[in-house]
Amino acid sequence: MTTRSISRVLAVALSAGTMLALPAMSVQAQEGPGAGTTVRMAQATWDTGWFHAEIYKQLLEELGYTVEGPTTLDNPPFYQAVAQGDLDLWVNGWFPLHNSYESTYSQGAELVGAVAEGGALEGYLVDKASIEEFDIKSLEDFKRDEVKEAFDRDGDGKADLVACPPGWGCEITxxxxxxxxxxxxxxxPIKASYAASMADAVAAHGEGTPILFYTWTPNWTVDELKPGEDVMWIEVPEINLPEAQADLADAATLDGVEGCINDPCMLGFPANDIRPVVNTAFLGENPAVGALLEAASIPIADIFSQNAKMNAGEGDQEDIERHASEWIEANADLVDGWLEEARAAAD
Structure with a gap:
């Protein structure tokens, strides 16, 4: 019987006023291998990553750790802090997108396990009506005067692109x-708050105004504006990546991208893995954390589903905590296996 299972049995017994005779357990088994240890955790500034951050936080707490945070940070300060040991981990690394931070984090941190592998896409999208009206196929078409004029919402003579705020990995690309x-x-490129800029773009789309935006998956944007129905992924003129991703050119053209104007689709961004990044010294002192991170993963579809709930109004911290605990309970057998692996690693 696992510790989580024992806890559930205890809860039922106590509510029924029943006294149980349970086998004696060690203090470590009762309190978990993390008892007495604080984990200083961070999370990304993009709210689509907060669900899995909360799941991992609650799993660490199941192991007895006290979790401080997560503190919301942009990429550069996080990677510097985790390398220096000022923070212990986050589960919001996007690789290869965050390869550009390797020279920083590799000085004292490392990648461990994967939250989700290969399903995190990035690219540029255009409303379907404009695709058809202007025969838009790639970013190259935004050099045409009639296209620029249609997508110029602020009157500066350029097409407006909802891009990424400073400090995000996608801004670099x-x-x-x-x-x-x-x-x-x-x-x-519009670099204001992404959520606010996208909300404005969604409203503009509802009024029939042409829109061009960058997005990633999982993200509420592709639930609100569905590729193939409302918008289409467009291509880049050719694959040309930042130096830190240059050896991944072949991975920036993907097969079977739903709602792309071509198949295969030359998105211009390699598919990403979402991965935990952990301070190396902390990892060495806490093998249970390393084992948990190696074992755990969350289906992209589940992250997408939760992100859609956030977009529908369930975006408060209390909502996110509830979503995470509900996911853990719905996947209790799987989670119990991860926790047992973590406990075994600490023995």
């Missing part, structure tokens, strides 16, 4: 694309 494809005089 988008900025690289603007130079590589000679788009500086044709496309205006």
């Amino acid at each position: 988008i900025e690289h694309h603007l130079d590589a494809y000679d788009l500086r005089d044709h496309v205006n």
Whole structure:
């Protein structure tokens, strides 16, 4: 019987006023291998990553750890802090997108396990009506005067692109694309709050205004604006990646991307794995954490489903905590197996 199972039995027994005679357990088994240890955790600034951050937080607490945070941080300060030992971990690493931070985090941190593998896509999308009206197939089409005019919402003579805020990994790739494809005089990247900018784009789409935006999956945007129905993934003129991703050019063209104008689809971004990043010294002192991170994973579809709930109004911290605990309970047998592996690693 696992510790989680014992806890459930105890809860039922106590509610019924029943006294149980349970086998004696060690203090470590009762309290978990993390008893007396605090985990300083971070989470990303994009709210689509908060669900799995909360799941991992609750799993660490199941092991007896006290979790401080998660503290919400942009990529550069997190990778510096985790390398220096000022923070212990997050589960919001996107690789290869975050390869550009390797010179920072490799000084004292490492990647362990995977939250989700291969299903995190990135790219540019255009409303379907404009795809058909202007025969748009790639970013190259935004050099055409009639296309720029249609997508110019602020009157600066350039097509407006909902891009990424400073400090996000995707900002580095988008900025690289603007130079590589000679788009500086044709496309205006909007770098304000992504959620606010996308909400504005969704409203504009509802009014029949052409929109161009970057997004990733899992993300509420592709639930609100469905590829193939409301919007289409467009291609890049050619694969051209930042130096930190240059050896992944073959992975930036993907088969079977639903709602793309071509198949295979030259998205211009390699598919990403979502991975935990952990301070190396902390990992050495806490083998249970390493074992948990190696064992655990969350289906992309489940992250997508929760993100849709957030977009529908269930985005408060209390909602996210509830979503995480409900997911853990719904996957109790699987979770119990992960926790047992973690406990065994600490013995």
